[in-house]
Amino acid sequence: MTTAHLAAEGFEAQLREELRRLGVGVRAEHSRLFVCDDAPSPSAWAANTWFDVEEIGIASIGDAAAKLRAMQRNWAMYAPVHARRATLIQERLPHVSAKPLVFPAEAPTAPLGSWTLLASDRLLCAARCASPFPNGEVAFVEDRDGPPSRAYLKLWEALTRLGARPGAGTRCLDLGATPGGWTWVLASLGAEVLAIDKAPLDPKVAAMPGVRWRGESAFALDPASVGPIDWLFSDIICYPARLLALVRRWMAEGRVRNFVCTIKFQGDTDHDTVAHFAAIPGGRLLHLHHNKHELTWALLR
Ligand SMILES: C[S@@+](CC[C@H](N)C(=O)[O-])C[C@H]1O[C@@H](n2cnc3c(N)ncnc32)[C@H](O)[C@@H]1O
Numbered sequence: 001m002t003t004a005h006l007a008a009e010g011f012e013a014q015l016r017e018e019l020r021r022l023g024v025g026v027r028a029e030h031s032r033l034f035v036c037d038d039a040p041s042p043s044a045w046a047a048n049t050w051f052d053v054e055e056i057g058i059a060s061i062g063d064a065a066a067k068l069r070a071m072q073r074n075w076a077m078y079a080p081v082h083a084r085r086a087t088l089i090q091e092r093l094p095h096v097s098a099k100p101l102v103f104p105a106e107a108p109t110a111p112l113g114s115w116t117l118l119a120s121d122r123l124l125c126a127a128r129c130a131s132p133f134p135n136g137e138v139a140f141v142e143d144r145d146g147p148p149s150r151a152y153l154k155l156w157e158a159l160t161r162l163g164a165r166p167g168a169g170t171r172c173l174d175l176g177a178t179p180g181g182w183t184w185v186l187a188s189l190g191a192e193v194l195a196i197d198k199a200p201l202d203p204k205v206a207a208m209p210g211v212r213w214r215g216e217s218a219f220a221l222d223p224a225s226v227g228p229i230d231w232l233f234s235d236i237i238c239y240p241a242r243l244l245a246l247v248r249r250w251m252a253e254g255r256v257r258n259f260v261c262t263i264k265f266q267g268d269t270d271h272d273t274v275a276h277f278a279a280i281p282g283g284r285l286l287h288l289h290h291n292k293h294e295l296t297w298a299l300l301r
Contacts (some may be wrong), residue, residue, distance in 0.1 A: 001004050001037075001039055001040075001052065002027075002035060002036070002037060002052070002053040002054075003035075003038065003039065003040040003049060003050065003051055003052075003053060004033050004034060004035045004049070004050040004053050004072045004124070004126065005019065005033070005034045005036065005043045005045075005046035005049050005050075006032055006034075006046055006047050006048045006050070006065075006077075006078065006114075006135060006136065007032040007033075007034065007045060007046060007047065008045055008047040008136070008287040008289075008291075009032065009047070011045050011287060011293075012271075014044040014045040015033075015034060015043065015046060016034070016269075017043050017269070017271055017288060018043055018044060018045050018108065018274075019034060019036065019041075019043065019273065021271060022035050022041045022043075022184050023038075023039055024041055025037050025053065025208075028042060029117060030080065030081075030118060030124070030249070031080030031081070032078075032080065033050075033078060033080075033124075034046075034114060034125070034261045035053065036293060037070075042278075042284075042285070044274065044278070044285035044286060044287055044295050045287050045295075046136075046287070047135060047136030047287065047289065048114065048129050048130055048131040048133075048135055048136035049130040049131075050114050050125075050126030051126055051128045051129065051204070052126060052127070052128060052129070053125070053126045053168075054124070054125055054126070055118070055122060055123070055124050055145060056122070056123050056124075056125065056126045057121060058121055058122065058123055059152065061085065061088045061089050061092065062092065064089045064093035064123055065089050065093055067123075067188075068089075068093060068113070068115060068123075069093060070291070071113065071125070072111060072113055072127045073094050073110075074094065074096050074110055074111060074112045074113065075090070075093050075094075075096065075112070075113045075115055075125075075128075076096065076112055076113070076115075076134035077090040077114075077115060077116070077134075078113045078114055078115070078116040078135055078137055078192055079116060079117065080116070081117065081231075082117040082119070082120055083146075085117060085120055085288065086116070086140050086261035089117075090128075091199055096112065096134065097193055098134060098139070098189075100139040100140050100141045101138070101139070101140050101160065101171040102140070102141045102159070102186070103140055103141075103156040103160065104156075104159070104160075104189070105160065105164060106160075106163070107132050107160050107161065107163065108132040109131070109132065110132070111127070111128065112129060112131075112134065113125060113126055113127040113128065113129060113192070114126055114129050114134075114135070118183050120261045120273045128143050128148060131135065133289075136158065136273050137289050138157045138161070138288070138290070139289075140153060140156055140157070144202075146188070147180070147181045147185070147205075148180050148201075148202035148204065148205060149180070150181065151181035151182060151235060152181035152182065152184055152185050152252070153290045154182075154262070154288055154290045154291060154296070155178045155181070155182045155185045155186075155233070155260070156185060156237075156290075157288045157289060157290050158260055158286070158288060158298065159260075160265065160294050161286060161288070162260070162284070162298055162300060164258070165189055166186055166189055166191040166230060166231045167189065167190065167191070168189070168190030168191070169190065169191070169192060170191045170192070170230040170231060171191070171192050171194075171227075171228065171230045171231075172186045172191045172192065172193045172194070172229070172230065172231045172233060173193075173194050173196065173226060173229045173231070173232045173233065173236070174186060174193055174195045174196065174233045174234075174235075175196050175197075175221075175232070175233065175234040175236050176196070176197055176218060176234055176235045176236030176237065176238075176247075177187040177193075177195035177196060177197045177201060177213070177235070178195070178197035178198075178199040178200065178201055178202075178203040179199075179201060179205070180195065180206070181203030181213055182233055183195045183201060183205050183208075184205050184208065184237055186231075186233070187205070187209065187211050187287075188190075188207040188208075189209070191210060191211070191230075191231070192210045192212075193210055193211050193301070194212050194213075194214065194215075194226060195211060195212065195213045195214070195255055196214050196216055196218045196221055197213070197215070198215055198216070198217060198292070199215075199216075200213065201213050210241050217246055218234065218236055218246065219238075219242070219246060223249070223250055223253040223255050223256075224253075226255075227255070228255050228256075229255055229256045229257070230257050230258060231256075231257070231258045231259075231260065231288065232250055232256045232258070232259050232260075232261075233258075233259075233260050233261070234246070234247075234260075234261040234262065235261075235262045236262075236264075237264055238264070238272070239266070239270070239271050239273050240263045240265065240270045240273035240274070240277075241262060241270065243263060243264075243296040244273055244276055244277060247259060247261060247277075247280075247297075251280075251299075257301050258298070258299065258300045258301060259283075259296070259298060259299045260296065260297075260298045261296070261298075262291070262294050262295075262296055263277060263295045263296070263297055264293070265293045265294065268295070274295060277295075278295045280297075280299060281295055282299055282300075283298065283299040284297070284298050284299075284300075285297050286298070
């Protein structure tokens with residue numbers, strides 16, 4: 001079985017190391033696309049994963065398009081080489097709408113395959129992929145007035161990819177909340193938000209209905225002082241091991257249902273701590289299109 005992982009842009013080294021640690025053999029690297037012989041393993045650093053990958057000989061541009069169309073309707077092109085020829089093939093395939101999403105929106109449900117040209121007469125393709133977005137790239141119609149920082153895009157993407165979001169009246173804890181992009185997202189959804197940060201929130205966010213702020217360290221916060229929580233969010237700037245300890249503490253307390261946390265790396269990627277997050281049963285690790293040198297860990301129950 002051939003699987004291919006498309007590394008998030010700029011994070012090829014992280015994907016290579018992750019696959020090595022998972023014991024996944026990489027047969028070939030085609031720019032950001034890592035072609036593997038093993039069965040698909042969940043990969044955090046992949047922007048997309050291609051399943052049951054096939055290599056096909058093509059006689060012409062028309063032949064390539066016909067062969068892809070015969071397999072299924074919608075295709076996303078990945079063209080690190082032979083870009084002009086690849087574009088001519090893609091133009092003969094049904095148009096795939098790349099319209100930015102208006103949050104809150106559901107992720108597209110139509111199957112989206114991926115293909116690339118290995119050589120002018122050979123293509124690699126997969127009718128089934130992990131991401132419903134072309135090459136895992138999620139775009140939104142941005143809000144340039146409401147949120148005080150661009151971090152809101154990360155949370156929009158996380159909630160869209162997870163297919164779940166806090167509803168009206170749900171109790172959310174936002175750790176490392178300032179200036180308040182995530183709190184703005186949550187309050188806009190009608191949630192009750194307790195924002196924790198030593199620095200104050202942007203006044204416009206602080207004034208939103210349902211928002212409360214406490215000027216404390218998230219690490220010193222006593223779970224008993226906040227009561228039951230439907231969603232715990234963290235975008236705290238801290239070492240991954242410190243975040244892991246915080247998550248374990250809140251999990252052990254048993255007062256939180258869902259978690260969405262950014263694991264931020266300073267300098268080297270802390271693969272050991274990532275492996276501990278990956279081992280938490282039921283959790284998911286994602287590199288969002290809007291993540292920088294970060295991963296997003298989520299546990300929904
Ligand atoms: C990347 S910013 C968060 C951005 C925020 N999610 C938004 O959407 O605007 C990281 C925040 O973590 C906060 N932080 C760092 N250490 C903290 C701690 N011990 N307790 C609470 N917040 C902390 C910083 O003050 C900073 O506001």
